[in-house]
Amino acid sequence: MPESLPATAGPESKDAELGRLRAENAALRAQVAAQAAQIVQLLERLQALETRLAKDSHNSSKPPSSDPPFKKPPPRSRRTRSGKKPGGQKDHPGATRALVDAPEQTVVMPLSGRCACGRDARAIAVDVSPERRQVIDLVVRREVTEYRTVTGLCVCGQVHRSVFPEEVTAPVQDGPGLSALAVYLTHYQQLPDARTAELLGSLAGIARSPATLYAMGRDAAARLSAPVAAIGQAVVRSAVAHADETGMRVAGALHWRHVLCTTALTFYAIHAKRGAEALTAIGLLANFRGILVHDHWRAYLSSAAEHAFCNAHHLRELIAIAEADPVLSWPKRLIALLCEANDTTLAARAAGFAALSSLMIEDLFARYDGILADAACFHPRRRPPPGRRRQVKQTPAFNLIARLRTQREGVRRFVTDLRVPFDNNLAERDLRMPKLKQKVSKTV
DSSP states (O other): OOOOOOTTOOHHHHHHHHHHHHHHHHHHHHHHHHHHHHHHHHHHHHHHHHHHHHOOTTTSSOOGGGSOTTSOOOOSOOOOOOOOOSSSOTTOOOOOOOOOSSOSOOOOOOOOSBOTTSOBGGGSOOOOOSOOOOOOOOOOOOOOOOOOOOEEEOTTSOEEEOOOOTTOOSSSOOOHHHHHHHHIIIIISOOOHHHHHHHHHHHHOOOOOHHHHHHHHHHHHHHTHHHHHHHHHHHHTSSEEEEEEEEEEETTEEEEEEEEEOSSOEEEEEESOOSHHHHHHHOSGGGOOSEEEESOOHHHHTSSSEEEEOHHHHHHHHHHHHHHOTTOOHHHHHHHHHHHHHHHHHHHHHTTOSSOOHHHHHHHHHHHHHHHHHHHHHSOOOOOOTTOOOOOOOOHHHHHHHHHHHTHHHHTHHHHOTTSOSSOHHHHHHHHHHHHHHHHTTOO
8 A cells, every 4th residue: 555645745746745655556447457458368379279179070170190299189970870870771772793714724513522422532423513602712923924036037138037026125124014903002992101112022032122102103103294285174164163272391391282173183383382383383273263162272362273172171170169159059959950951952952952942042041140140249240449459360260251251152062052062071081191201291
């Protein structure tokens, strides 16, 4: 408590003392205000750190491989149980493996034992029975073809020598079948080069180094450059395409693997950059005029395509907001609405409908806009302090709400156009195996 004024103090000393107390009071108020502002900042930072710590694959874009082992794994699907027993259902048409008409080898089983009369069964005349049983097996073996030339002397005295086939250029070389299998295993099945070399050695006795397999892939890439370019142009002409990117290591440096794909075609490209510079260098999106499904990455928004956004990302963000503040109801309502809309579109596609009814679309849109209007009331825009013009960082909830409102057409395009899926999982799946290959190869 500030000291009281002396009883014998004169007017001038009283004024001086009051001025000192007022200055001290103002300083204390300013200190309390600064501490209050600092407490607010620390609480916000604490909440941000707790939110970051709580993130895993079910409420963020983090991969499942990054989930901690001691934490209970989150549910991977929002599907509910159907109540049916596992396995084939009643009246389900089964499929039996058919007999092969021309087997590679046929074994006729002879009679054995003796007849009741005592005669040896092997001496009895037999007819081949129509009853057949077949065993399907796989034989993996090395096959070496040796080429030899010949020489001949014509009656005129001229010596003639035969020549090797044009494609046989070395004393020992790998054939097209081995090269094709190596490229298939390393680039389609995504086996690391070292493990592919081990597999070939173990199964077929063909010892090849990982560097040799790498060279096979490089040669195949050169031969297939024209078909790969044709795949890219075919994707550009498609009505709906998916785009995504992920970090990859190339010679130890961070690069980005970009993918543009449809349900039938996949085009990959590697570039040192992730954003607009890479997309310009790849050169496909500049001519794409269909619907591009992606995850709101800003570089994709610069293309002239129509946009459809991945709602699986939105669901994870909504789950994170709902878990951070369980009192809020709007994230759960919006999650339920998006899942309901997805189920509706899936049922419409299965029934062969070309589009949803206008009344159904209007109802889903009205509920969508209503939920976001309610959400905006709980998460207003943060304003800078009076007298300051610096930009204030907004909350993740505000940013999500703003994005869902300003980009509503792209978010809801899967409802208005049944050709568009609910999410961007197609592109993410196409990137998953190459990423896994690098992890197994210990290159990341």
